[in-house]
Amino acid sequence: MRLSPYRFKLCLALTALLALFLISCGSSTRGGSPTASRGIQNQWPHETGHIDPDPDLAFGKLPNGFRYVLLKNRTPKDRVSMHLMVEAGSVHETDAQQGFAHFLEHMLFNGSTHFPPGELVKYFQRIGMDFGPDANASTGFYHTKYDILLPDGKPESIAEGLLVLGDYAEGALLLETEVERERKVILAEMRTRDSAEFRTFVETLKFELPNDRISQRIPIGTKETILSADRALLKDFYDTWYRPERMILVMVGDFDPDAVDPMIREEFAGMTPRAPARPEPDMGEVRHSGIRPFYHFEGEAGDTDTTLQVIQNIPLEPDSVDRGRRELTLDIANQIVQNRLDRIIRQPDTPFTSAAAASEIYPPHVFYTYITAQSRPENWERTLSVLDRTLRQALEHPFTEAELSRVKKDFLAALDKAVKNASTRESPMLARRIMGKLGMNRVFQSPEQQRDLYAPFIKALTGEAVHDAFKSAWAPDHRLVMVSGNARISEASNDPESLILSAYQSSVETPVSAPETQAVATFPYLDPPENTARIVRREEIPDLGITRIDFANGVRLNLKPTTFKANEVTANLNFGRGRSAEPADKPGLAQISEAVVNESGLGVLNRDDLEQALAGKNTAVRLNISDEAFAFQAKSVTTEMPLMFQLLHARLVDPGFRETAFALTLERYRQTYEALSQTVEGAMRLWGPRFLAGGDTRFGLAAYDDVSRLTLGDVEAWLREALENAPLELSIVGDFKTADALELASAYFGSLPARKVDTPEGPAGIIAFPKGKTLEIPVRTRIDKGLIQVAYPTDDIWDIEKTRRLSILSAVFSDRMREVIREQMGASYNQDAYNVPSRAYPGYGVMSAVIGVKPDDAEKVVRAVKDIASAIVRQGVTDDELRRALDPTLTGIKDLQQENGYWLNTVLAGSRKHPEQIAWSRTMIEDYAAITREQLRQLARRYLDNAAAAIVIIRPTIGAGGQPEGQKAG
Structure with missing residues (x-):
């Protein structure tokens, strides 16, 4: 299970163009009064707005308020992407419930009406779904989402999928024993997610939105509230917020919507609220004014972020063409500034190495516009000055016609490409975009609708309109001047915020001139060579x-x-x-x-x-x-x-x-x-x-x-x-x-000078695996988490039958670790086993088990991994384990063989030297399906030798160098 991204930071403007149409990472013209509460209207966005949805979407709403949207789509063939989106997230928690929306998401995999504890994941695997990529969930500020990717669109498969989603909606058992066990997993996840980036995000959010509820409701919660969670408290959140009128079912894939409609009604029409409704929480308001500096130090960051930003409340207006045009105009303005930043980065002596100019709306009532860059810590002040000058230049002087023309071409090309790609869009991607639109109260449209609405507008757009949109976005009477990362800003007589403020004030006193007109480059390599190929x-x-x-x-x-x-x-x-x-x-x-x-x-x-x-x-x-x-x-x-x-x-x-x-x-x-x-x-x-x-x-x-x-x-x-x-x-x-x-x-290419086809290639060399050795790596960090790797030497890729069986053996190994280390021991949130056979180095391959752990638990978990390996060697694998590893693999192969990337990178590229790759594509499904328990046991006996295993243990050491000379090998 995963936490959804907290904010769509660094959403570049071209991406924002697609996001405007697809996932609502856009911008907005300001106006209206701030919003105090988001509210649930139980209406489709097109019912309250002035824009038509994709005509291929089928919408439905049951008398109890439960809604669903269906879209028939044949890519990938047979697959069906199903999602239950609950309009409840961390902002709906009380002070004592922080982290409960996410805790509850975990619990819905640990026992429900039709699936006893421990059975749901196995059920997914048995029907050909891979837990993780195909069946997962995510928790955000406003929504919790449950995802299923069915291996086929047969009525019985869809009925089973609906049964699972129905259990998520109203069938959680929330057994006290499972609460206690899952608590350890969530604390492990909290440890896993801790990082310099996460800590910076939390502190930045508190500065940006001190009075907004989301800065007080990070979805992972707090250690104290997770330790206090029990069945009664979780059930209170579940019964209160998991209500039919707060749920939307999204289905996209290779199925018949007319046949599925009555199945949805049968599964969800009987749902009723289990507790009285509670009012939507007050989201709070943004009230910035003047110049406000912010500083947050994280010594473990690799660089320093310097940002200029404005942030304000916006009204929750209905979706409309006018709104889309306003946001699109600002996106074009931001992309012009982005292009300027990209050019600056590639000039000598530029103090930063990456930069972005963008606007975004998140949460739905908050609008950001920012310009940001990453640099060495000692360059933060110069970076701030360049950002300020670049911003003021864009505000004070019109964009050039050449700049506007370039961006308009890119945006029009993106619209045209989307139309031509539309017939083979993939179902999971479409489902995510539909949910993204619904989550932001936006209308999902077809690429053709979007092109017809916005292409003429882009073509007619003037530089004055684009410049006005940019100036409007930066019109608020405040500037947030933010520096975070590994810059130590201090002076005997001043605090860091004062130094940041002083640096900014010094910069704004410097006048800026209009940008120089850049010569328009043309592509010179147009004529093909004149030689004739044979x-x-x-x-x-x-x-x-x-x-x-x-x-x-x-x-x-x-x-x-x-x-x-x-x-x-x-x-x-x-x-x-x-x-x-x-x-x-x-x-x-x-x-x-x-x-x-x-x-x-x-x-x-x-x-x-x-x-x-x-x-x-x-x-x-x-x-x-x-x-x-x-x-x-x-x-x-x-x-x-x-x-x-x-x-x-x-x-x-x-x-x-x-x-x-x-x-x-x-x-x-x-x-x-x-x-x-x-x-x-x-x-x-x-x-x-x-x-x-x-x-x-x-x-x-x-x-x-x-x-x-x-x-x-x-x-x-x-x-x-x-x-x-x-x-x-x-x-x-x-x-x-x-x-x-x-x-x-x-x-x-056929007319190029002759190549030395027969030139022998030198050997790549023999790689010496460190059998029986251990490497301990101390890392200079204050974040209390560790990582271990238990690795076994295997072989290169070229005996493909063996390679395929090693991949299934590693899948069984990974599932055993999930059951033992995560579910039974509660010692880890993330663990995985995989085999990597080399294509370049003869005889070299590594099967690895990698687990995130508490630092003090490292040796205990290493022993557990070795015990799992020994058990597989002694007892082999069960029929059930084999099927649960094989069936998702076979389903994945069917998807893989419908992808250009597979045929290009795995079959054709390199086939001159290794023509056997082409034959492999013919035998893949049949060969995997023929794998037996005995074959896996024989491979386990050959390769899962704990005496030959190499161990890597990584732990935090405050004050240690974290460099190779600080490592200890044995």
């Missing part, structure tokens, strides 16, 4: 719809047209050996190189100019460096396939290597490394993989001191050898015609 081999694989072509120059082309995603084309241009070829004396080179190339743009266009030249396009290409290969990965739309090929060709023959990109990448790496080194989760990422690989520097993250010794010349020299000489394999999957792709590939 095909030397063509192979059709009819049963899989795959075509394989070899050009005379040694380039391999793999093609698979699909209909999985309308108007989507994806591509991988693979070459070289990737990270496995990283020189031993240059640790971190792969990570740095990937970021430098992506940040540099192209040889004749830096990244800013490239993005400007591609305004209004839906095609992007980026470098990815995996263990086994370099790859330029592309994502495009059908009509832009020529542009996709032009970009791939340009990335290959004219890559960019820029000092400014290198410097920015190095600073971002430093911030990331510093943040990771001060959390237990980060320490695992930094040092766990390297320890399990016998110290090989290609694993884990390289120390910043090592990375800082790299140069741009190191990056360019390493990559150019592969770019210019390594064999090329281009794989394309998606909504295209084979003839079109072949023509383009012939022009742009």
Whole structure:
């Protein structure tokens, strides 16, 4: 179970465009009086507003007030996404009930009318649902949501799903023994979620909304109230707020709405309130004025956040086209400012490494507008000055026509793409968007409706209107000047807030001039090469719809047209050996190189100019460096396939290597490394993989001191050898015609100079697993939580039957840990077991059990994990365990085989070197279905050897360095 995001922080404006239409992370023109209470109207948003919903939605409401919305959707095939949204969350708790909405969400998995304690999760697994991805729940300030992803749309499956949701709605047993047991799990979750980011969020919220109820009702609750929870108190919250008129059922998927309607009525029409209704709590008001500084120090943060912000109440007005246009206008203004910030970031001597300008509404009665940036702690004052000047420049001077034109093109392209993608949108995503709209009292519309309503408006939008919207958003008579993170701000005569206020006041005294007009960049790589390509081999694989072509120059082309995603084309241009070829004396080179190339743009266009030249396009290409290969990965739309090929060709023959990109990448790496080194989760990422690989520097993250010794010349020299000489394999999957792709590939890649196809590749090397060894990592943190990993050496990926059986063995292992460590011991909230077989390193693979723990419980939990492994070795697995591991896997495979990404990245990419990948796709379902208990037991006997296990234990040590020299291996 998970807590929903508390706020949609850093919602960039292009994302906000989609959010305006999809999940309501938008903005609003101010006006009207503040709202004291949100209220439940038990009406659909389109019934109170002036905007039509998606015509494919079917709405229903029962006499008891229970509502439901149904949408037939065939992607993925057979799947049905079901959700019960209860309009009750943490804001509805009393002082003594803090955390009870979330506690109750947990309890609904621990015994109900039709599912005794411990049976619901097993039931999900038996019908082919994976607890977690397919069956889960979340608690927020205003809503609690329960999610089920059915493996098929058969009437009996839907009836069972409705039975489960009906039990959530009114059938909780809330047994006292289960309350006591789950209390330990929730305290473990509280410990797991504690972080520098979470603490900063809580303190920031108290400053921003001191009189608003949400700052006093964080969904996780307090330790004191969780310890005081009992059946009577939880039942009081359940009976009071889980009422039929506060519930909405959302169903999207491959089913017949007409057939489902009577099933819903039968399950929910008899619901009645179990307790008297209580009034909606007073949400409070925002009352900021003047300049208000805020400071919060978190030494374990990797950087410092500096923010200028205004925040105010807004009325809860009905949804309307006018409201959508106002919000869209502000989103366009914010994106113009965002583009300016992006350009500033890539200039030499800029004090920050990332920045955002955005607006958002959350909770529904509160409006934020902010400009924010992340920097080194010593740069907070310079960062504040740049943000202030950028903001005042945008307020005092009109936006240029070129800036407006670029953003309008991007927004119009996003609307057009959404329409063309609409027919293959995935059901879980659609369900989430419908719930997001309902949660914000917004109307869910089809992409076509949105385009028809807003495209003409965008085209006619003037710079004056956009500038006025931006000025209006920042019109309130206050500024919140906020600095948080790892900056120590102190002076003998002044407190931090006074120093922040003084720095801001100094900045605002500096006049700002109008922005310089930027030259409009154009994309220069338009004409295809003139050489003629010759095909030397063509192979059709009819049963899989795959075509394989070899050009005379040694380039391999793999093609698979699909209909999985309308108007989507994806591509991988693979070459070289990737990270496995990283020189031993240059640790971190792969990570740095990937970021430098992506940040540099192209040889004749830096990244800013490239993005400007591609305004209004839906095609992007980026470098990815995996263990086994370099790859330029592309994502495009059908009509832009020529542009996709032009970009791939340009990335290959004219890559960019820029000092400014290198410097920015190095600073971002430093911030990331510093943040990771001060959390237990980060320490695992930094040092766990390297320890399990016998110290090989290609694993884990390289120390910043090592990375800082790299140069741009190191990056360019390493990559150019592969770019210019390594064999090329281009794989394309998606909504295209084979003839079109072949023509383009012939022009742009078949005509390249011949590649050294027969050049032997050097060995990746043998990885030495540290059998029987333990690594203890002390982390400099005041957050009291630990993390352990118990790892067993396995094997590489290439014996696919063994690999598949090891994956099922790890699923059984993971479920045993859930039952023993979480459910019985209450020692952990999060635990997982998984097998990772290498593609690049012969004979190397690791099966890991990773568990978040109390620091003092580390050794006890390690023993429990080893006991689980020993039990599997001695006794094997049960038929029930095997089925509960296999059935969700088989359901997931059916989904996987309907995804472009699977065919591109798992089947085609790299198939020139490993043609067996293609055959694997034919046998996957049958082979998994044939797995037996005895096979798993034999693998357990071979690999789950506790004498060979390696242990990683990470614990907090106040004052410890948290660096490699502070580690202890044994």
